[in-house]
Amino acid sequence: MSWGTELWDQFENLSAHTLKGIDFLEKYGHFVRDRATIECEYANKLRKLVKSYQPKKKDEEEYQYSSCRAFKLLMDEVNDLAGQHEVVAENLLANVLKELTALTKDLRDERKRQLYEGSRLTQSLQNQIDELFRSKKAYDKAFKESEKAIENFQKADADYNLSRAEVEKQRLNMSYKSQACDTAKNHYADQLQRTNELQRQHYRSGLPEVFRQLQELDEKRIKNIKNFIYSAVETEKNVFPIINKCLDGITKAADIIDEKQDTILVIERFKSGFNPPEDYPFEDLSKSNGSNPGSLQNVNSIQPRLKDGGLTVKGTFSGSKIKKRAGILNIFGSRGVSSVCFFISP
Numbered sequence: 001m002s003w004g005t006e007l008w009d010q011f012e013n014l015s016a017h018t019l020k021g022i023d024f025l026e027k028y029g030h031f032v033r034d035r036a037t038i039e040c041e042y043a044n045k046l047r048k049l050v051k052s053y054q055p056k057k058k059d060e061e062e063y064q065y066s067s068c069r070a071f072k073l074l075m076d077e078v079n080d081l082a083g084q085h086e087v088v089a090e091n092l093l094a095n096v097l098k099e100l101t102a103l104t105k106d107l108r109d110e111r112k113r114q115l116y117e118g119s120r121l122t123q124s125l126q127n128q129i130d131e132l133f134r135s136k137k138a139y140d141k142a143f144k145e146s147e148k149a150i151e152n153f154q155k156a157d158a159d160y161n162l163s164r165a166e167v168e169k170q171r172l173n174m175s176y177k178s179q180a181c182d183t184a185k186n187h188y189a190d191q192l193q194r195t196n197e198l199q200r201q202h203y204r205s206g207l208p209e210v211f212r213q214l215q216e217l218d219e220k221r222i223k224n225i226k227n228f229i230y231s232a233v234e235t236e237k238n239v240f241p242i243i244n245k246c247l248d249g250i251t252k253a254a255d256i257i258d259e260k261q262d263t264i265l266v267i268e269r270f271k272s273g274f275n276p277p278e279d280y281p282f283e284d285l286s287k288s289n290g291s292n293p294g295s296l297q298n299v300n301s302i303q304p305r306l307k308d309g310g311l312t313v314k315g316t317f318s319g320s321k322i323k324k325r326a327g328i329l330n331i332f333g334s335r336g337v338s339s340v341c342f343f344i345s346p
Contacts, residue, residue: 003215004208011122011207015115018214021221022107028225029100032092032232039089046082050075065262073253077246084239084246091235096228103224110217118210125202132188132195139181139188146181149174 007014053075055063062068149170156162156170 002208003211007211008203008207011118011211014211014214015118018111018218021218022104022111025100025107025221025225026104028228029097029104032097032100032228035232036089036092036097039085039092043082043085043089046078046085050079050082065265066257066259067262070253070257073256074250077249077253080246080249081243084243087239088235091238092232095235096231100224100228103221107217107221111214114210114213114217118207121202121206121210125198128191128195128198132191135184135188135191139184142177142181142184146174146177149177 003010003014053071055068055072063072153167153170153174156167
C-alpha cells in the first residue's frame, strides 16, 4: 500500500509521523550510548574491584593454600571479563551509534527537503485556486454588469422619449460590457482549466511522489532500527566465546581447591615437632619425708614441664601468646624454696 494514494490528504499527519519516527530513532541512539557508558563503567568497576582485592605483601604467605590461589586466578579472569565489557562498549559506539547518528542526520535532511517540496506544491496549487476564485469573481461581476447593460439598452430602445444619442450610448455600453463579460468568462475558463490540470497533477503525481519519498524514508528508518539491534546483539555474541573462556578459567580455578592438601599445608606450617606432655604422676604426700602438703617445692616441680614438656614452642602462633606467671613463686629458685621450707619447719 502507498501513502500517496491511501493518504493523499494527510500531509500534516505524515509530517508529524515522520518527525516522531526520527525522534524515536534518535532516542534509540541515546539508549545505545547510555548502554555503552554503563558497560564501560561496569568494566572500570570490575578492574577496581580486582585491584582492591589483590593480595598484600603481609598476606602472601597465605596464598600457598589452594583456596587462596584459586581466588587469585579468579580475579585474573574477572579482570579479563572487564576487558570484554570494554570491547562491547567500544563496538556499540563505533559500529552502532556512529552509523545511527549519521543516519538520523540524513533522514532529517531528506525529510526537510521532501516537506519543502510538498509545501511548495501545495502552495502552488493554492495560488492557482486563489487565481481561479478571483477570475470567477471577476466573471460574476462582469456578467451582472453585462446583464444590466443589456437591460438598460432594451429599456432605452423601447423608450421613444429618449434621443437617438441616448439610445446609442446605451448600445455602446451594452457592447462594451458584453465584451468585458466575454473576456472575464474566457479568463475564468482558462484559470479553471489550469487549476484542474494542476490539481490532477498535484494529487496524482506531485504530492504522491513526495509521500512516496517520505514512506521510503520512514521504512528505511524502521529497517535500520532492526539492523542496529541485530548489530548490537552480534557485538555481544562476538565476545561470548572469550567470556565463556573466562568463566571456564574460573571453574578451573575452583577445581584446584583441595581441602585435604590445605590441611596438610597447615600441619607442615605450624607443627612444632615436639610430643604432647606426659600425664602428671600422683604424688603421695604422706611419704614425702615430712614435706608439707601443697609445699612450694611440689608446685615448682611441675613448672619445668610447662616450659620444656612441649606444650608449645617459642616462635609458633600459640607460643607467642603464653605469658610468664608473675608472683612470689617466680622470685625464688629451688634453693630459695628449700631454705624457706627449712625455716618454717617445726
